Amino acid sequence: MPTDSLGTAIRAARAAHGLSLQQVAERAGCSPGYVHKLEMDRVRTPSPRVLAGLAEALGLPYDQLMGAAGYEPLATAPTPPAMPGAIKRYSNAHIVKLLEEVQRELAAIRELLATTIRVQ
Structure with missing residues (x-):
């Protein structure tokens, strides 16, 4: 991949796996249009x-994609082993539920602090 562009590498890996833009996008957590822009x-x-996400979806080394994208390699940091499923994707509804839970917990903490301050 050193002489290939990022787009060429992504397109070649997608073709080698027989995946559509939609399939890669779903696995990588981005839109098919964005994958197409990357390929071009x-x-x-x-x-x-x-x-x-693309590295995981296409079975490509993350550091290789980072290098092709122009990021400087971290010479001292070891490359982490590939861990399928290590990147979690959440729907917007799930994120909203998590944020609502955090808000409830924060309100409870504020109430507890206010009660503690009044008691003292």
Whole structure:
């Protein structure tokens, strides 16, 4: 991949796995349009999060995609082993539920603090 662009590498891996843009996008956690833009080298600096998702979806080394995207390699950091399913994807509804739970917990903490301050 050193001479290949990021887009060429993604497109080749997708074709090798027989995956559609939609399938890669779902597995990587981004839109099919964004995957297409990446394949056409129309994205200047894709985020490391997207690259991690693509690496997992396509079975490519993350550091290789990062290098192809122009990120400097971390010479001292070891490459983490591939862990299928290590990247969790949450729906917006799930994220909203988590945020609501955090808000309830924060309200309970504030109430407890207010009660503690009044008692003293």
